[in-house]
Amino acid sequence: MKKILITGLIAGCILFILSYGGLYLGVRYFPGLFVDYDNPLFNSDGSRDILFYLHAFIISFALSWFWARFKTMFKGTLIMRGLEFGVVYAIIALLPVMWISFSSLDITVIMVISWFLYGLAQAIIAGLVFAKINP
Amino acid sequence: MLIKIICWVPVFLFVTGFTYPNQPEKENAPIRWVISQNSSLSVNGSTNVNKFSCVIPAYDRTDTLTVSSKKDPGVTLSGTIGLNISSFDCHNSGMTKQLRKTLNEKQYPLLRIRFLSLNKLPELTAQPEVITGMVIIEIAGVSKHFEIKYQIDRDNQKTIHLVGSRVINFSDFNLVPPKKLGGMIKTKDELSVEFHMNIKTI
Numbered sequence: 001m002k003k004i005l006i007t008g009l010i011a012g013c014i015l016f017i018l019s020y021g022g023l024y025l026g027v028r029y030f031p032g033l034f035v036d037y038d039n040p041l042f043n044s045d046g047s048r049d050i051l052f053y054l055h056a057f058i059i060s061f062a063l064s065w066f067w068a069r070f071k072t073m074f075k076g077t078l079i080m081r082g083l084e085f086g087v088v089y090a091i092i093a094l095l096p097v098m099w100i101s102f103s104s105l106d107i108t109v110i111m112v113i114s115w116f117l118y119g120l121a122q123a124i125i126a127g128l129v130f131a132k133i134n135p
Numbered sequence: 136m137l138i139k140i141i142c143w144v145p146v147f148l149f150v151t152g153f154t155y156p157n158q159p160e161k162e163n164a165p166i167r168w169v170i171s172q173n174s175s176l177s178v179n180g181s182t183n184v185n186k187f188s189c190v191i192p193a194y195d196r197t198d199t200l201t202v203s204s205k206k207d208p209g210v211t212l213s214g215t216i217g218l219n220i221s222s223f224d225c226h227n228s229g230m231t232k233q234l235r236k237t238l239n240e241k242q243y244p245l246l247r248i249r250f251l252s253l254n255k256l257p258e259l260t261a262q263p264e265v266i267t268g269m270v271i272i273e274i275a276g277v278s279k280h281f282e283i284k285y286q287i288d289r290d291n292q293k294t295i296h297l298v299g300s301r302v303i304n305f306s307d308f309n310l311v312p313p314k315k316l317g318g319m320i321k322t323k324d325e326l327s328v329e330f331h332m333n334i335k336t337i
Contacts, residue, residue, distance in 0.1 A: 020317075027319050031184035037315045038182060038322070039229030040236045044313035052317040106229070 003134055008064030011129040012057035015122055019056050022121075036108055059119075060126055063089065067130040078131045085127030090120040165203040168214075168295065170194060171333040176218055176246075178234075179327040184320055189225040189234050191218050200250055200334070210253040212268060216332075217245045237305070237313055237322075239275040247273040248330070251280075259289040270299075272328075277308040295334040302327050 027034050043052075067085065074081040074088075094116050102112045174194035180187055200214035220240040225231040238246070249271040257264055263286045271278050283299045290296065304324045305312045312322035 023316065023319055027184060027316075034184045034316075034320055035227070036229055037320050038185075038187070038227075038233050038313065040232045041229070042315045044233070044237075044315055045311065046314060046318065049317045 004064045004068045005061070007067070007130055007134045008057070008061035010133060011064060011126045012060035014129055015060055015125060016053070016056040018125060019118075019122060020053065022118075033110065033114065036111060039106075041106060056122075059122055063123060063126045064130065064134075067127070067134065071130070071134070074127075074131070078128065078135075081131040082124055082128030085130070086120055086122075086124030089123040089127075090116065094119045094123075165201045167337045168200040168202060168334040169337055170196075170198045170200065170216060171294070171335060172197060174330070174332040176328070176330040178223070179329075180323060180325065182320055182322045187225050187227070187230050187234075189223045189231065191222040192224065193222075194332075195219065195222065199337075202253070202256070204256050210256045212250040212253050215247055215249040217247050220244055220246055233313055237310060239310070243275045245273075247271075247278075249273070249278075253285070257287045259287070259295060261288060261290065263288040268299075272301075272303065274308040275310055279303075279307050293336070295336065297332045297334055298329065299332075300327065300329040 063085075066089070071081075074084050076084070098112045098116050101107065101115075102109070172194055175190060175192050176194075177188060177190045179189075194216070196217065198214060198216050200212060203211045203213075220235055220238050221244065223231060223234055223238075225234055251269040251271065253268040254266055257266055266285050266287060268283050268285055269280060270283050271280055273279075281301050281303065283301050286296075286298045288296050303326050305322075305326065306324050312324050314321045
């Protein structure tokens with residue numbers, strides 16, 4: 001349990017920097033991709049900002065547990081294990097969630113694809129961290 | 136004879152004294168301006184990812200303004216126009232919904248502009264004339280005084296075109312500009328408001 005929490009925390013810190021750093025650069029250099037977020041569908045009063053920024057840690061702890069439970073199934077080099085872990089997470093968790101989100105919410109295809117790729121990148125990075133510190 | 140003349144002088148003064156002041160009063164009689172339905176209002180603003188322009192393309196009421204130059208200095212302009220927040224169109228359904236939500240449309244469905252004064256009586260020629268005036272703008276239940284810069288002219292069809300513009304802030308009306316994704320996308324506080332009124336004199 002301690003190992004899960006420590007690897008989750010380390011992965012959380014790394015994901016926090018990369019995810020929000022990437023988002024900041026995305027907003028700065030590809031502003032057109034973010035125009036559709038000016039919509040009441042997305043929280044605008046700042047009341048949930050803390051939850052938004054905690055996301056990196058929520059996904060890291062969840063994936064850390066998932067890694068500890070199933071890590072023996074991911075074989076090969078560190079990079080292969082990290083990649084496979086990320087792809088498995090994306091297919092099992094992200095794809096169905098993106099599907100239901102697009103079918104039920106007033107969001108664009110670009111948004112859904114970008115969320116899918118964002119989640120996939122997060123899971124691959126987390127997988128690489130786990131393969132390195134909790135092989 | 137002299138006594139007769141002396142007696143008639145006050146009578147003459149009394150009669151003429153009431154006649155002359157009537158003329159300027161006639162000149163100062165209030166003028167009524169009827170605002171046509173093809174008048175419009177636009178609001179321009181920006182976020183850190185784009186600029187937006189929201190318009191109320193057609194004024195859906197017929198309101199009257201009264202212009203009266205009795206008050207010195209300046210001209211009294213009285214009347215109020217009310218604009219439905221639900222008529223705003225930002226050319227993007229999400230942004231339109233966001234603006235309506237930010238302006239608290241459910242609780243305050245009208246944006247009101249109450250006209251108070253003009254700095255001078257416009258000459259109303261084909262040549263646009265720049266004047267200023269005071270208004271009260273009411274948004275989301277909060278009223279604020281603003282000085283507005285107007286451009287006014289009258290065309291061949293005797294239609295008066297009154298274009299008013301002013302930069303206001305969301306915060307002037309205790310409104311918080313929306314921010315998204317943990318503040319990564321921010322709407323700027325400043326908004327540029329411009330209204331174009333087509334007016335007929337009655």
